[in-house]
Amino acid sequence: MINSMTGFGVSETKNNAFGKISVELRSTNHKFLEVVLHMPDGFLFLEDRVKKEIDAKLNRGRVTCAINISGGQAENVFINRALLKKYHKALESLQREFHLKDGVSLDALIRLPGVFSLEESEIDKTIIWPKLKLLLGEALDGLLSMRRKEGLALQVFLKKRAIALKRDLDYVKSRFKNAVKAKTAKMKSDEERMFFLKDSDIAEEMDRLSFHIKNFTQKLLSSGSVGKELDFIAQEMQREANTMVAKSFDASISARVVQLKSQIEKIREQVQNIE
Numbered sequence: 001m002i003n004s005m006t007g008f009g010v011s012e013t014k015n016n017a018f019g020k021i022s023v024e025l026r027s028t029n030h031k032f033l034e035v036v037l038h039m040p041d042g043f044l045f046l047e048d049r050v051k052k053e054i055d056a057k058l059n060r061g062r063v064t065c066a067i068n069i070s071g072g073q074a075e076n077v078f079i080n081r082a083l084l085k086k087y088h089k090a091l092e093s094l095q096r097e098f099h100l101k102d103g104v105s106l107d108a109l110i111r112l113p114g115v116f117s118l119e120e121s122e123i124d125k126t127i128i129w130p131k132l133k134l135l136l137g138e139a140l141d142g143l144l145s146m147r148r149k150e151g152l153a154l155q156v157f158l159k160k161r162a163i164a165l166k167r168d169l170d171y172v173k174s175r176f177k178n179a180v181k182a183k184t185a186k187m188k189s190d191e192e193r194m195f196f197l198k199d200s201d202i203a204e205e206m207d208r209l210s211f212h213i214k215n216f217t218q219k220l221l222s223s224g225s226v227g228k229e230l231d232f233i234a235q236e237m238q239r240e241a242n243t244m245v246a247k248s249f250d251a252s253i254s255a256r257v258v259q260l261k262s263q264i265e266k267i268r269e270q271v272q273n274i275e
Contacts, residue, residue: 001223003275004150005029005061009142011135018128022068023139025054027147029273030062038066046129050136057140059225060275067132080115087112147275154270155220158230161267162217165237168260169213172244172253173206179250200249209240216267227274234268 005027012022035051054063091104110116180200184193216233219226241261248254 001148002151002155002220002226003144003147004154005147005227005273005275006150007061007143007145007147009139009144009146011138011142013131013135015128015131018069020068020070021128021131021135023132023135024066024068025063025139025143027058027061027063027143030060033058033060034062036062036064038064040067040069042125043067043069043128045125046132049129049133053133053136054140057144058275060227065136069128078116079110084109084112084115087115151274154274157270158220158267159217161263161270162213162220165213165260165263165267166210168256168263169206169209172202172256172260175250175253175256176202176206179253183249196249200247202244202247205240205244205247209237209244212237212240225275227271230271230274231268234264234271238264238268 006029007025007027009025010023012020014020033055035054037047037050039047039050050065050067054065087109088104091109094100095102095104180197184196187193187196212233216230216237219230219233238261241257241264244257245254245261248257
């Protein structure tokens with residue numbers, strides 16, 4: 001079964017030491033595998049481990065991984081009591097000197113610079129990896145599940161396009177055979193017929209296109225990373241179709257090959273999103 005490169009996966013949990021931990025993955029089409037990480041400050045040392053987990057599961061696509069850690073016990077309240085006493089003493093002195101009636105409030109004191117702050121508690125951040133690895137695996141499973149569903153839809157679409165291609169090609173083969181007979185029957189010499197066939201014969205192109213359609217259909221049933229190969233086959237189909245249009249001497253054949261080219265364009269557009 002083929003896989004799409006478009007997908008989404010998310011997983012989250014709560015931890016006593018770190019609070020809420022969440023992993024969100026999004027992937028879009030890309031020629032190669034490109035991983036973009038967004039991690040909280042202080043956890044960048046886990047970047048290589050996260051990338052290795054993603055590399056092990058995905059082959060192609062631009063993957064954005066957002067890891068959030070919030071609401072844990074990583075910060076403690078710190079009140080600088082010595083500084084607070086100095087502020088209080090200085091303010092009381094000003095109050096007496098200028099005969100101020102208003103008292104010094106706690107709210108005013110706590111807002112003064114250096115009195116109130118948050119400090120990180122001594123938590124070993126390396127202990128988060130087992131939990132984070134598990135969440136990353138769950139998010140990857142969700143992402144892969146969506147990519148498989150998208151891949152199945154693409155497979156159905158591309159099979160229909162391949163069937164339509166074969167139908168159009170069968171018509172062109174039949175029409176070409178009859179058109180050549182009718183055209184050459186009006187010619188007076190073998191030399192004239194030879195020059196005509198040299199410039200207008202598309203038998204080889206039709207055979208090669210028939211092979212490419214068959215090969216494309218077989219590759220759709222393959223598993224693994226086949227997107228690049230399908231794209232190459234579609235390019236080859238387009239090449240043969242272009243040559244057929246250039247050589248065509250019959251309006252009906254030309255019209256059907258243009259229709260065939262349109263089908264190939266739709267195929268090329270969709271295979272860009274296959275892993």
